[in-house]
Amino acid sequence: MIKVEGLTKTFGDFVAVDDVSFESRPGRVTGFLGPNGAGKTTTMRILVGLTRTTQGEATIGGHHYGDIPNPGRHVGVLLDASAQHGGRTGREVLTLGARTMGLPPERVDEMLELVSLTPTEAKRRVRNYSLGMRQRLGIAHALLGDPSVLVLDEPANGLDPAGIHWMRGLLRDYANRGGTVLLSSHLLHEVEVIADELIVIGNGRIVAQGTKAELLQTAGTFVRSVDNDALARALHDSGMTAVPSGEGGFRSDADPAEVGKVAAEAGVALVELRPADGAGLEEMFLQLTADTQREGDTR
Missing domain, CATH: 3.40.50.300 (P-loop containing nucleotide triphosphate hydrolases)
Known part of the structure:
Protein backbone atom coordinates (compact mmCIF):
# COMPACT_ATOMS: atom_id res chain seq x y z
CA MET A 1 0.00 0.00 0.00
CA ALA A 213 -18.88 6.84 -7.42
CA GLU A 214 -18.61 9.29 -4.51
CA LEU A 215 -16.98 12.07 -6.53
CA LEU A 216 -19.12 11.73 -9.64
CA GLN A 217 -22.48 11.47 -7.89
CA THR A 218 -25.36 13.79 -8.75
CA ALA A 219 -24.93 17.24 -7.15
CA GLY A 220 -25.67 20.88 -7.80
CA THR A 221 -27.64 22.53 -10.58
CA PHE A 222 -27.62 22.79 -14.35
CA VAL A 223 -28.73 26.20 -15.63
CA ARG A 224 -29.01 27.76 -19.09
CA SER A 225 -30.08 31.32 -19.90
CA VAL A 226 -30.54 33.81 -22.74
CA ASP A 227 -27.37 35.59 -21.53
CA ASN A 228 -24.90 33.11 -20.11
CA ASP A 229 -22.18 35.73 -19.60
CA ALA A 230 -24.44 37.84 -17.41
CA LEU A 231 -25.60 34.74 -15.54
CA ALA A 232 -22.02 33.63 -14.87
CA ARG A 233 -21.11 37.08 -13.49
CA ALA A 234 -24.17 37.10 -11.25
CA LEU A 235 -23.42 33.64 -9.87
CA HIS A 236 -19.75 34.46 -9.24
CA ASP A 237 -20.71 37.76 -7.55
CA SER A 238 -22.96 35.74 -5.23
CA GLY A 239 -20.14 33.35 -4.34
CA MET A 240 -21.47 30.43 -6.40
CA THR A 241 -19.55 28.38 -8.90
CA ALA A 242 -20.45 28.51 -12.59
CA VAL A 243 -18.54 25.93 -14.57
CA PRO A 244 -19.32 25.73 -18.33
CA SER A 245 -21.16 22.53 -19.21
CA GLY A 246 -21.12 20.70 -22.51
CA GLU A 247 -24.91 21.13 -22.59
CA GLY A 248 -24.59 24.86 -23.40
CA GLY A 249 -25.08 26.19 -19.89
CA PHE A 250 -23.44 26.04 -16.49
CA ARG A 251 -23.11 23.62 -13.63
CA SER A 252 -23.24 25.23 -10.19
CA ASP A 253 -22.67 23.76 -6.74
CA ALA A 254 -25.73 25.63 -5.39
CA ASP A 255 -29.25 24.18 -5.40
CA PRO A 256 -31.77 25.20 -8.10
CA ALA A 257 -33.74 27.57 -5.84
CA GLU A 258 -30.63 29.60 -4.98
CA VAL A 259 -29.52 29.77 -8.63
CA GLY A 260 -33.02 30.84 -9.74
CA LYS A 261 -33.11 33.59 -7.10
CA VAL A 262 -29.74 35.00 -8.24
CA ALA A 263 -30.84 34.96 -11.89
CA ALA A 264 -34.11 36.74 -11.04
CA GLU A 265 -32.33 39.44 -9.04
CA ALA A 266 -29.89 39.96 -11.94
CA GLY A 267 -32.75 40.19 -14.44
CA VAL A 268 -31.48 37.22 -16.48
CA ALA A 269 -34.17 35.09 -18.14
CA LEU A 270 -33.58 31.37 -17.73
CA VAL A 271 -34.14 28.80 -20.45
CA GLU A 272 -33.47 25.77 -18.27
CA LEU A 273 -33.04 25.18 -14.53
CA ARG A 274 -32.85 21.70 -13.02
CA PRO A 275 -30.86 19.50 -10.64
CA ALA A 276 -27.63 18.48 -12.35
CA ASP A 277 -27.16 14.99 -13.66
CA GLY A 278 -24.17 13.05 -12.34
CA ALA A 279 -21.10 15.00 -13.43
CA GLY A 280 -18.55 13.44 -15.72
CA LEU A 281 -14.93 13.43 -14.65
CA GLU A 282 -14.02 16.33 -16.94
CA GLU A 283 -16.70 18.61 -15.49
CA MET A 284 -15.79 17.61 -11.93
CA PHE A 285 -12.10 18.23 -12.64
CA LEU A 286 -12.74 21.68 -14.13
CA GLN A 287 -15.01 22.66 -11.26
CA LEU A 288 -12.62 21.54 -8.51
CA THR A 289 -9.56 23.11 -10.14
CA ALA A 290 -11.22 26.23 -11.60
CA ASP A 291 -8.92 28.63 -9.75
CA THR A 292 -5.77 26.81 -10.89
CA GLN A 293 -6.42 26.74 -14.65
CA ARG A 294 -4.22 28.72 -17.05
CA GLU A 295 -6.98 29.28 -19.66
CA GLY A 296 -8.74 32.61 -19.93
CA ASP A 297 -7.61 36.15 -19.20
CA THR A 298 -3.93 36.12 -18.26
CA ARG A 299 -3.52 39.85 -17.77
Whole structure:
Protein backbone atom coordinates (compact mmCIF):
# COMPACT_ATOMS: atom_id res chain seq x y z
CA MET A 1 0.00 0.00 0.00
CA ILE A 2 1.10 3.57 -0.72
CA LYS A 3 0.64 6.01 2.15
CA VAL A 4 1.34 9.74 1.98
CA GLU A 5 1.03 11.71 5.23
CA GLY A 6 1.26 15.48 5.65
CA LEU A 7 3.60 15.78 2.68
CA THR A 8 4.99 19.27 2.07
CA LYS A 9 7.71 20.34 -0.36
CA THR A 10 9.02 23.87 -0.77
CA PHE A 11 11.53 25.28 -3.24
CA GLY A 12 12.64 28.51 -1.65
CA ASP A 13 9.46 30.52 -1.10
CA PHE A 14 7.44 28.38 -3.51
CA VAL A 15 5.24 25.66 -2.00
CA ALA A 16 4.98 22.88 -4.57
CA VAL A 17 3.20 20.36 -2.32
CA ASP A 18 1.19 21.56 0.68
CA ASP A 19 0.20 19.11 3.44
CA VAL A 20 -0.87 16.30 1.09
CA SER A 21 -2.21 13.05 2.53
CA PHE A 22 -3.75 10.05 0.77
CA GLU A 23 -3.60 6.27 0.41
CA SER A 24 -3.48 3.99 -2.61
CA ARG A 25 -4.55 0.46 -1.72
CA PRO A 26 -3.90 -3.05 -3.11
CA GLY A 27 -6.34 -4.25 -5.74
CA ARG A 28 -7.20 -0.69 -6.73
CA VAL A 29 -6.23 1.76 -9.46
CA THR A 30 -5.92 5.23 -7.95
CA GLY A 31 -6.14 8.14 -10.40
CA PHE A 32 -3.99 11.14 -9.41
CA LEU A 33 -5.31 14.21 -11.24
CA GLY A 34 -4.51 17.90 -11.39
CA PRO A 35 -3.54 20.73 -13.75
CA ASN A 36 0.05 21.29 -14.87
CA GLY A 37 2.12 22.48 -11.93
CA ALA A 38 -0.38 21.21 -9.35
CA GLY A 39 2.20 19.02 -7.57
CA LYS A 40 1.51 15.54 -8.98
CA THR A 41 4.99 14.79 -10.31
CA THR A 42 6.71 16.29 -7.26
CA THR A 43 4.61 14.05 -5.00
CA MET A 44 5.50 10.99 -7.08
CA ARG A 45 9.21 11.90 -7.10
CA ILE A 46 9.18 12.17 -3.31
CA LEU A 47 7.39 8.81 -3.09
CA VAL A 48 10.16 7.02 -5.02
CA GLY A 49 13.08 8.82 -3.39
CA LEU A 50 14.05 11.19 -6.22
CA THR A 51 13.15 14.38 -4.32
CA ARG A 52 13.51 15.02 -0.60
CA THR A 53 10.47 16.07 1.35
CA THR A 54 10.43 19.25 3.41
CA GLN A 55 7.90 17.84 5.83
CA GLY A 56 5.80 14.71 6.19
CA GLU A 57 6.52 11.33 4.67
CA ALA A 58 5.59 8.95 1.89
CA THR A 59 5.88 5.18 2.33
CA ILE A 60 5.30 2.04 0.28
CA GLY A 61 4.34 -1.01 2.28
CA GLY A 62 5.32 0.88 5.42
CA HIS A 63 8.85 1.63 4.18
CA HIS A 64 10.55 4.60 2.60
CA TYR A 65 11.52 3.75 -0.98
CA GLY A 66 15.24 4.16 -0.24
CA ASP A 67 15.04 1.59 2.56
CA ILE A 68 13.52 -1.17 0.39
CA PRO A 69 16.12 -3.81 -0.56
CA ASN A 70 16.23 -4.26 -4.36
CA PRO A 71 13.27 -1.86 -4.79
CA GLY A 72 12.65 -2.77 -8.44
CA ARG A 73 11.36 -6.16 -7.26
CA HIS A 74 8.68 -4.42 -5.18
CA VAL A 75 7.91 -1.09 -6.85
CA GLY A 76 7.64 -0.44 -10.59
CA VAL A 77 8.21 3.19 -11.56
CA LEU A 78 7.65 5.16 -14.77
CA LEU A 79 7.94 8.93 -14.35
CA ASP A 80 9.47 9.96 -17.69
CA ALA A 81 9.53 7.65 -20.69
CA SER A 82 12.13 9.87 -22.39
CA ALA A 83 14.61 9.48 -19.53
CA GLN A 84 16.27 6.43 -21.10
CA HIS A 85 19.74 6.12 -22.60
CA GLY A 86 19.24 6.96 -26.26
CA GLY A 87 22.33 5.04 -27.36
CA ARG A 88 21.18 1.70 -25.97
CA THR A 89 18.76 -0.67 -27.62
CA GLY A 90 15.45 -1.51 -25.99
CA ARG A 91 16.74 -4.99 -25.21
CA GLU A 92 19.89 -3.57 -23.60
CA VAL A 93 17.84 -1.27 -21.37
CA LEU A 94 15.80 -4.20 -20.06
CA THR A 95 18.82 -6.51 -19.82
CA LEU A 96 20.68 -4.05 -17.60
CA GLY A 97 17.60 -3.71 -15.43
CA ALA A 98 17.23 -7.49 -15.15
CA ARG A 99 20.88 -7.92 -14.16
CA THR A 100 20.61 -5.17 -11.56
CA MET A 101 17.58 -6.84 -10.01
CA GLY A 102 19.05 -10.34 -10.22
CA LEU A 103 16.48 -11.59 -12.71
CA PRO A 104 16.98 -14.37 -15.29
CA PRO A 105 17.62 -13.28 -18.93
CA GLU A 106 14.37 -14.83 -20.15
CA ARG A 107 12.47 -12.21 -18.16
CA VAL A 108 13.56 -9.65 -20.77
CA ASP A 109 11.90 -11.63 -23.56
CA GLU A 110 8.73 -11.99 -21.49
CA MET A 111 8.49 -8.23 -21.00
CA LEU A 112 9.21 -7.41 -24.64
CA GLU A 113 6.40 -9.75 -25.66
CA LEU A 114 4.07 -8.33 -23.00
CA VAL A 115 4.42 -4.75 -24.31
CA SER A 116 4.43 -5.84 -27.98
CA LEU A 117 7.92 -4.66 -28.90
CA THR A 118 9.05 -6.91 -31.75
CA PRO A 119 12.55 -8.47 -31.94
CA THR A 120 13.45 -5.95 -34.64
CA GLU A 121 12.24 -3.03 -32.50
CA ALA A 122 14.08 -4.38 -29.48
CA LYS A 123 17.36 -4.12 -31.44
CA ARG A 124 16.82 -0.47 -32.35
CA ARG A 125 18.45 2.37 -30.42
CA VAL A 126 16.07 4.10 -28.03
CA ARG A 127 16.88 7.45 -29.69
CA ASN A 128 15.07 6.11 -32.77
CA TYR A 129 11.96 5.10 -30.82
CA SER A 130 8.69 7.01 -31.08
CA LEU A 131 7.25 8.33 -27.82
CA GLY A 132 4.73 5.50 -27.83
CA MET A 133 7.50 2.90 -28.14
CA ARG A 134 9.39 4.55 -25.28
CA GLN A 135 6.26 4.36 -23.17
CA ARG A 136 5.96 0.65 -23.90
CA LEU A 137 9.61 0.15 -23.01
CA GLY A 138 9.16 2.16 -19.80
CA ILE A 139 6.15 0.07 -18.81
CA ALA A 140 8.15 -3.10 -19.54
CA HIS A 141 10.93 -1.85 -17.25
CA ALA A 142 8.44 -0.95 -14.51
CA LEU A 143 6.98 -4.48 -14.63
CA LEU A 144 10.33 -6.23 -15.03
CA GLY A 145 10.76 -7.17 -11.38
CA ASP A 146 7.13 -8.38 -10.99
CA PRO A 147 6.44 -5.65 -8.39
CA SER A 148 3.39 -5.37 -6.16
CA VAL A 149 3.13 -1.59 -6.60
CA LEU A 150 3.16 0.58 -9.75
CA VAL A 151 3.79 4.35 -9.78
CA LEU A 152 3.10 5.73 -13.26
CA ASP A 153 3.20 9.38 -14.36
CA GLU A 154 1.39 9.99 -17.66
CA PRO A 155 2.00 6.45 -19.02
CA ALA A 156 -0.43 6.90 -21.93
CA ASN A 157 1.44 9.85 -23.49
CA GLY A 158 2.25 9.02 -27.11
CA LEU A 159 0.16 5.85 -27.24
CA ASP A 160 -2.34 5.49 -30.07
CA PRO A 161 -5.95 4.41 -29.28
CA ALA A 162 -5.04 0.73 -29.57
CA GLY A 163 -2.09 1.27 -27.23
CA ILE A 164 -4.26 3.08 -24.69
CA HIS A 165 -6.80 0.24 -24.81
CA TRP A 166 -3.96 -2.26 -24.29
CA MET A 167 -2.57 -0.33 -21.32
CA ARG A 168 -6.01 -0.05 -19.76
CA GLY A 169 -6.44 -3.82 -19.84
CA LEU A 170 -2.90 -4.39 -18.55
CA LEU A 171 -3.37 -2.16 -15.50
CA ARG A 172 -6.88 -3.44 -14.78
CA ASP A 173 -5.60 -7.03 -14.79
CA TYR A 174 -2.64 -6.03 -12.60
CA ALA A 175 -4.94 -4.48 -9.99
CA ASN A 176 -7.36 -7.40 -10.15
CA ARG A 177 -4.46 -9.66 -9.16
CA GLY A 178 -3.89 -7.58 -6.01
CA GLY A 179 -1.46 -4.97 -7.29
CA THR A 180 -1.47 -1.32 -6.20
CA VAL A 181 -1.55 1.27 -8.99
CA LEU A 182 -1.02 5.03 -8.58
CA LEU A 183 -1.68 6.58 -11.98
CA SER A 184 -1.29 10.19 -13.06
CA SER A 185 -2.78 11.22 -16.39
CA HIS A 186 -4.26 14.13 -18.33
CA LEU A 187 -6.44 11.71 -20.33
CA LEU A 188 -9.45 12.16 -18.08
CA HIS A 189 -11.70 9.76 -19.99
CA GLU A 190 -9.16 6.95 -19.62
CA VAL A 191 -8.82 7.62 -15.90
CA GLU A 192 -12.60 7.64 -15.55
CA VAL A 193 -12.78 4.24 -17.27
CA ILE A 194 -10.05 2.51 -15.29
CA ALA A 195 -9.72 4.19 -11.87
CA ASP A 196 -11.43 2.90 -8.73
CA GLU A 197 -10.48 5.90 -6.61
CA LEU A 198 -9.63 9.50 -7.50
CA ILE A 199 -7.37 12.11 -5.95
CA VAL A 200 -7.59 15.66 -7.31
CA ILE A 201 -4.80 18.13 -6.50
CA GLY A 202 -4.65 21.86 -7.24
CA ASN A 203 -2.03 24.41 -6.21
CA GLY A 204 -0.24 21.72 -4.23
CA ARG A 205 -3.24 20.78 -2.07
CA ILE A 206 -5.75 17.95 -2.28
CA VAL A 207 -9.11 19.43 -3.32
CA ALA A 208 -11.05 16.15 -3.51
CA GLN A 209 -10.53 12.44 -2.99
CA GLY A 210 -12.72 9.39 -2.78
CA THR A 211 -14.15 6.59 -4.86
CA LYS A 212 -15.24 7.36 -8.40
CA ALA A 213 -18.88 6.84 -7.42
CA GLU A 214 -18.61 9.29 -4.51
CA LEU A 215 -16.98 12.07 -6.53
CA LEU A 216 -19.12 11.73 -9.64
CA GLN A 217 -22.48 11.47 -7.89
CA THR A 218 -25.36 13.79 -8.75
CA ALA A 219 -24.93 17.24 -7.15
CA GLY A 220 -25.67 20.88 -7.80
CA THR A 221 -27.64 22.53 -10.58
CA PHE A 222 -27.62 22.79 -14.35
CA VAL A 223 -28.73 26.20 -15.63
CA ARG A 224 -29.01 27.76 -19.09
CA SER A 225 -30.08 31.32 -19.90
CA VAL A 226 -30.54 33.81 -22.74
CA ASP A 227 -27.37 35.59 -21.53
CA ASN A 228 -24.90 33.11 -20.11
CA ASP A 229 -22.18 35.73 -19.60
CA ALA A 230 -24.44 37.84 -17.41
CA LEU A 231 -25.60 34.74 -15.54
CA ALA A 232 -22.02 33.63 -14.87
CA ARG A 233 -21.11 37.08 -13.49
CA ALA A 234 -24.17 37.10 -11.25
CA LEU A 235 -23.42 33.64 -9.87
CA HIS A 236 -19.75 34.46 -9.24
CA ASP A 237 -20.71 37.76 -7.55
CA SER A 238 -22.96 35.74 -5.23
CA GLY A 239 -20.14 33.35 -4.34
CA MET A 240 -21.47 30.43 -6.40
CA THR A 241 -19.55 28.38 -8.90
CA ALA A 242 -20.45 28.51 -12.59
CA VAL A 243 -18.54 25.93 -14.57
CA PRO A 244 -19.32 25.73 -18.33
CA SER A 245 -21.16 22.53 -19.21
CA GLY A 246 -21.12 20.70 -22.51
CA GLU A 247 -24.91 21.13 -22.59
CA GLY A 248 -24.59 24.86 -23.40
CA GLY A 249 -25.08 26.19 -19.89
CA PHE A 250 -23.44 26.04 -16.49
CA ARG A 251 -23.11 23.62 -13.63
CA SER A 252 -23.24 25.23 -10.19
CA ASP A 253 -22.67 23.76 -6.74
CA ALA A 254 -25.73 25.63 -5.39
CA ASP A 255 -29.25 24.18 -5.40
CA PRO A 256 -31.77 25.20 -8.10
CA ALA A 257 -33.74 27.57 -5.84
CA GLU A 258 -30.63 29.60 -4.98
CA VAL A 259 -29.52 29.77 -8.63
CA GLY A 260 -33.02 30.84 -9.74
CA LYS A 261 -33.11 33.59 -7.10
CA VAL A 262 -29.74 35.00 -8.24
CA ALA A 263 -30.84 34.96 -11.89
CA ALA A 264 -34.11 36.74 -11.04
CA GLU A 265 -32.33 39.44 -9.04
CA ALA A 266 -29.89 39.96 -11.94
CA GLY A 267 -32.75 40.19 -14.44
CA VAL A 268 -31.48 37.22 -16.48
CA ALA A 269 -34.17 35.09 -18.14
CA LEU A 270 -33.58 31.37 -17.73
CA VAL A 271 -34.14 28.80 -20.45
CA GLU A 272 -33.47 25.77 -18.27
CA LEU A 273 -33.04 25.18 -14.53
CA ARG A 274 -32.85 21.70 -13.02
CA PRO A 275 -30.86 19.50 -10.64
CA ALA A 276 -27.63 18.48 -12.35
CA ASP A 277 -27.16 14.99 -13.66
CA GLY A 278 -24.17 13.05 -12.34
CA ALA A 279 -21.10 15.00 -13.43
CA GLY A 280 -18.55 13.44 -15.72
CA LEU A 281 -14.93 13.43 -14.65
CA GLU A 282 -14.02 16.33 -16.94
CA GLU A 283 -16.70 18.61 -15.49
CA MET A 284 -15.79 17.61 -11.93
CA PHE A 285 -12.10 18.23 -12.64
CA LEU A 286 -12.74 21.68 -14.13
CA GLN A 287 -15.01 22.66 -11.26
CA LEU A 288 -12.62 21.54 -8.51
CA THR A 289 -9.56 23.11 -10.14
CA ALA A 290 -11.22 26.23 -11.60
CA ASP A 291 -8.92 28.63 -9.75
CA THR A 292 -5.77 26.81 -10.89
CA GLN A 293 -6.42 26.74 -14.65
CA ARG A 294 -4.22 28.72 -17.05
CA GLU A 295 -6.98 29.28 -19.66
CA GLY A 296 -8.74 32.61 -19.93
CA ASP A 297 -7.61 36.15 -19.20
CA THR A 298 -3.93 36.12 -18.26
CA ARG A 299 -3.52 39.85 -17.77
